[in-house]
Amino acid sequence: MPVTSTARPSIRFRGHSFIALVVVPEEPVAEWLVHLDGLASRSPGFFVNRPVILDVSHLTPDRAMLKSLVADLSERGIGVMGLEGADPAVLGPDLPPAMAGGNKTGQLEIPTDRIKADPQGAPKKASLLVDKPVRSGQSICFPEGDVTIVGSVASGAEVIAGGSIHVYGALRGRAVAGSSGDPGARIYCRKLEAELLMIDGSFRTDDEVQPDLRGRPVQAWLDNGAIALASLD
Numbered sequence: 001m002p003v004t005s006t007a008r009p010s011i012r013f014r015g016h017s018f019i020a021l022v023v024v025p026e027e028p029v030a031e032w033l034v035h036l037d038g039l040a041s042r043s044p045g046f047f048v049n050r051p052v053i054l055d056v057s058h059l060t061p062d063r064a065m066l067k068s069l070v071a072d073l074s075e076r077g078i079g080v081m082g083l084e085g086a087d088p089a090v091l092g093p094d095l096p097p098a099m100a101g102g103n104k105t106g107q108l109e110i111p112t113d114r115i116k117a118d119p120q121g122a123p124k125k126a127s128l129l130v131d132k133p134v135r136s137g138q139s140i141c142f143p144e145g146d147v148t149i150v151g152s153v154a155s156g157a158e159v160i161a162g163g164s165i166h167v168y169g170a171l172r173g174r175a176v177a178g179s180s181g182d183p184g185a186r187i188y189c190r191k192l193e194a195e196l197l198m199i200d201g202s203f204r205t206d207d208e209v210q211p212d213l214r215g216r217p218v219q220a221w222l223d224n225g226a227i228a229l230a231s232l233d
Contacts, residue, residue: 020051022084025069026058033072039143040076047078050179053099057085066095126162133169134159143180155195161185174198183222188232192218202227 025032040047054073056066070080082099083091091098126145133151134140139158140147147161152169159165159173162180164187171189178185178200185199192213197204197220204220204227217232 020053020081021047022053022055023073023078023080024055024058029059029065029069036076047076051081052078053082053084054080054096055084061086061090063090063092063095066090070096128161134173136173141179152191153189153194155193164188177220178222185221187220188218190217191215192229197227197229199227204229 023036052073054070056069059065061069066083066086073080080096082096084099086098088098126142128140128142128145128147129150130140130147131150134149134153134157136154136156138154139160140149141160143160143162145161146163146166147159148166148168149159150168153159153167153171153173153175155172157173158176159167160176160179162185163177163182164185165175165177167175167187167189169189170191170193171187172193172195174196175187175189175194176196176198177187181200183200187197187199192209193206193215194209195206199220199222202222202225209229213229213231218229219232220227220229222228
């Protein structure tokens with residue numbers, strides 16, 4: 001009787017690179033949570049669908065405190081995917097896993113005094129102007145509105161905007177537009193060499209960019225939930 005072999009399905013693995021926000025609580029934690037609520041009220045979509053790492057190196061938490069803090073963040077819609085700086089002895093299956101080995105990009109610069117009101121008291125649409133290049137390892141974060149960079153964004157740098165991003169130079173780092181939940185946000189640059197483009201949670205890496213668009217003036221926008229690219233020439 002012939003022996004027939006049964007084909008087994010292959011197991012596939014793919015590598016993905018994600019931008020994670022590292023949140024660093026400080027004592028007193030209750031007061032820190034109040035300040036966090038203030039940021040969330042100014043930018044309701046800032047943490048939406050954003051991977052978050054909780055760095056507790058500034059605290060000395062036990063297991064109960066860690067569980068309480070993770071629960072407090074969860075109630076605010078902030079899902080913690082991992083812990084950094086925690087004593088391994090207090091970790092366990094009921095807490096997020098320990099994280100290590102990430103590449104730091106510097107502290108996020110989140111301006112809080114850019115929104116102005118007109119004479120009738122209505123707030124104007126916020127925008128941030130950065131009149132110098134963004135260096136490697138530097139992060140610019142402005143969840144209240146658009147960001148304009150007069151210069152280039154270096155490889156390893158990051159620009160996060162609640163609205164659109166305008167780069168009057170080469171875009172070599174990561175650009176995250178629509179971070180506050182704005183699917184109409186766009187990314188414009190004079191020279192596209194970006195490591196990552198993201199709009200309202202959808203992203204495209206450098207190896208997914210058409211070769212004929214690299215090094216050219218480009219705009220990016222969302223088309224049916226996917227990032228579309230077109231030359232500005």
